Amino acid sequence: MSPDTILVAIAWPYANAPIHVGNLTGSHLPGDIVARYHRLKGDRVLMVSGTDSHGTPVTLRADAEGKPVEEVYQIFHNQFIELFQKAGISYDLFTTTHTANHFKVSQSIFLALKENGYLYTETRPQWYSPAARKFLPDRYVEGTCYLCGFEGARSDQCDQCGNVLEPEKMLNPRSKADGSVPELRDTEHFFLDLSKLEPAVANFLRARRSYMREPVLGESLGKIESEGLKPRPITRDLDWGIPVPVEGWDGKRIYVWFEAVIGYLSAAIEWAHIVDQPNAWRDWWTSPDSKSLYFIGKDNIFFHTTMWPAELMGAGEQFMRIFAGDGGYRASEGKLNLPYDVPANQFMNLEGRKISGSRNWAVWGLDFLTRYDPDSLRYYLTVNMPEMRDTDWDWAEFVARNNNELVATWGNLANRVLSFAYRNWDGQIPTPNQLRPTDKEILATIDKGVVSVGEHLSAVRLRAALGEAMRLASEVNKYLDTASPWFEIKTDKSAAGTTIYTALRAIDTLKVLFAPFLPFTCEQLHHFLGYTTPLFGVQYTEAQTDALGVHNVLRYNPDPATGKWQPSQLQPGQKLNPPAPLFKKLEASIAEIERGRLGS
Numbered sequence: 307m308s309p310d311t312i313l314v315a316i317a318w319p320y321a322n323a324p325i326h327v328g329n330l331t332g333s334h335l336p337g338d339i340v341a342r343y344h345r346l347k348g349d350r351v352l353m354v355s356g357t358d359s360h361g362t363p364v365t366l367r368a369d370a371e372g373k374p375v376e377e378v379y380q381i382f383h384n385q386f387i388e389l390f391q392k393a394g395i396s397y398d399l400f401t402t403t404h405t406a407n408h409f410k411v412s413q414s415i416f417l418a419l420k421e422n423g424y425l426y427t428e429t430r431p432q433w434y435s436p437a438a439r440k441f442l443p444d445r446y447v448e449g450t451c452y453l454c455g456f457e458g459a460r461s462d463q464c465d466q467c468g469n470v471l472e473p474e475k476m477l478n479p480r481s482k483a484d485g486s487v488p489e490l491r492d493t494e495h496f497f498l499d500l501s502k503l504e505p506a507v508a509n510f511l512r513a514r515r516s517y518m519r520e521p522v523l524g525e526s527l528g529k530i531e532s533e534g535l536k537p538r539p540i541t542r543d544l545d546w547g548i549p550v551p552v553e554g555w556d557g558k559r560i561y562v563w564f565e566a567v568i569g570y571l572s573a574a575i576e577w578a579h580i581v582d583q584p585n586a587w588r589d590w591w592t593s594p595d596s597k598s599l600y601f602i603g604k605d606n607i608f609f610h611t612t613m614w615p616a617e618l619m620g621a622g623e624q625f626m627r628i629f630a631g632d633g634g635y636r637a638s639e640g641k642l643n644l645p646y647d648v649p650a651n652q653f654m655n656l657e658g659r660k661i662s663g664s665r666n667w668a669v670w671g672l673d674f675l676t677r678y679d680p681d682s683l684r685y686y687l688t689v690n691m692p693e694m695r696d697t698d699w700d701w702a703e704f705v706a707r708n709n710n711e712l713v714a715t716w717g718n719l720a721n722r723v724l725s726f727a728y729r730n731w732d733g734q735i736p737t738p739n740q741l742r743p744t745d746k747e748i749l750a751t752i753d754k755g756v757v758s759v760g761e762h763l764s765a766v767r768l769r770a771a772l773g774e775a776m777r778l779a780s781e782v783n784k785y786l787d788t789a790s791p792w793f794e795i796k797t798d799k800s801a802a803g804t805t806i807y808t809a810l811r812a813i814d815t816l817k818v819l820f821a822p823f824l825p826f827t828c829e830q831l832h833h834f835l836g837y838t839t840p841l842f843g844v845q846y847t848e849a850q851t852d853a854l855g856v857h858n859v860l861r862y863n864p865d866p867a868t869g870k871w872q873p874s875q876l877q878p879g880q881k882l883n884p885p886a887p888l889f890k891k892l893e894a895s896i897a898e899i900e901r902g903r904l905g906s
């Protein structure tokens with residue numbers, strides 16, 4: 307079977323808050339698991355994302371801290387990179403939207419849509435601050451909700467009644483920046499004519515109806531069929547962000563949601579330049595054989611299933627000509643690929659309540675990893691992943707799952723067999739006699755997992771895939787309980803050697819099945835088993851310089867990786883390395899300690 311070409315596109319985190327466990331299980335972790343699986347399978351994977359450094363959430367944070375917005379976005383961006391390295395989120399490129407390359411790609415999409423007749427301008431009233439002498443973006447205006455009377459509503463959304471609001475209807479408006487009273491003034495903006503693109507977007511979604519997740523279809527096709535699509539403004543009165551590439555539009559910027567989704571394309575282009583193969587991005591973006599998977603949370607479904615496909619279809623082949631200029635690509639060299647699937651996740655709550663960063667009702671990724679191991683985190687976030695409905699992070703359950711499943715079922719299996727082999731067979735894989743029917747049977751059962759776990763992973767059913775791998779680990783425990791090599795060795799060492807060889811081969815296969823989920827401990831196990839080259843490649847950071855300055859990026863070098871998605875080929879006589887436990891048992895008391903940290 308020839309390798310597949312897979313773009314793993316993961317939601318761009320806003321540079322206004324650290325990343326918590328809900329963000330990780332919502333998008334970064336599922337994307338990483340799928341990318342690692344396809345890499346083991348030998349597929350060509352490009353996994354990209356970056357920091358969403360523009361938009362009012364970022365400028366508001368900078369205002370609140372009294373720091374330049376550029377400094378604030380860099381602080382969060384560098385924290386994201388640190389977390390992804392520590393949690394093993396293996397981006398081929400994690401960059402930012404504040405790069406000269408992303409500006410150029412975004413402006414080219416904008417101009418292609420304009421040329422193709424999908425943009426128009428319209429003048430509308432917007433809140434203006436005479437005190438600050440500028441227009442106030444939606445999030446900068448607070449006041450009383452005209453629907454429910456809540457006094458602390460944002461002009462575009464009310465947290466009390468949950469409704470999306472028409473900003474100019476806000477009662478008792480005040481500026482969030484300085485408390486002054488704004489007035490309505492006319493301002494002109496570009497609009498993306500989504501109503502014109504509605505039939506194309508609806509057809510795009512219908513063609514994916516057989517495999518897209520039900521909640522994703524409901525939020526996209528379902529809404530289009532019941533409410534239709536309305537034009538959306540795609541520029542803002544702001545001075546932070548990407549300039550509108552049209553004369554006379556100084557002082558306005560492209561709307562952050564219009565350009566952030568373009569990051570999936572611009573990051574692939576930046577990656578191709580970094581690896582010095584400037585055309586390589588096209589294998590993922592214009593080759594008809596490539597598949598793109600978008601990993602996002604449910605709050606972003608509209609932008610990925612509707613807005614982004616509309617931008618891609620509307621820009622069409624014009625993008626290539628505008629982007630590359632004369633002497634570049636011919637427009638006819640290809641349209642940009644539409645998303646193949648958008649397996650959006652629902653939300654993870656925390657101890658029965660919605661996660662809230664501002665109230666510190668959150669488990670922060672970097673903070674968590676100062677006390678616990680990354681694979682314990684990845685395990686719990688996968689068995690509890692909100693694939694079809696909201697789930698809950700519960701500290702007592704985290705401890706129980708770690709101890710009863712990760713440690714008791716899988717960790718102890720690997721550790722007791724490796725230690726026993728190392729001690730009794732001179733630090734080597736024992737040489738078996740002819741395999742008995744029970745040995746052959748357990749190996750056949752485990753080898754079938756390569757297919758069954760692989761099918762779940764291909765279809766992005768990650769909870770089912772991990773559950774199946776853990777079920778197979780229990781089968782090996784049952785096999786060992788029956789064969790009892792610890793007693794067998796006292797009467798017949800060569801029979802015990804056959805049992806241990808069989809168990810080690812099963813563990814070696816399970817290692818591959820667990821590897822996308824638990825990359826750190828599977829790499830350790832791989833080393834204990836005596837392999838001299840690693841399962842996976844290495845993550846590293848580097849600085850990139852362009853006309854906008856310096857930005858750090860996270861990268862992944864697949865080079866020394868030798869892991870393969872296949873049954874074990876373990877050789878008798880292979881020298882083992884001294885084993886050690888893969889996981890730590892946790893004290894039950896930590897649940898109360900951790901709950902005490904919440905909300906303070």
Ligand SMILES: [Zn+2]
Nearest residue numbers: 451454464467
């Ligand atoms: Zn309200």
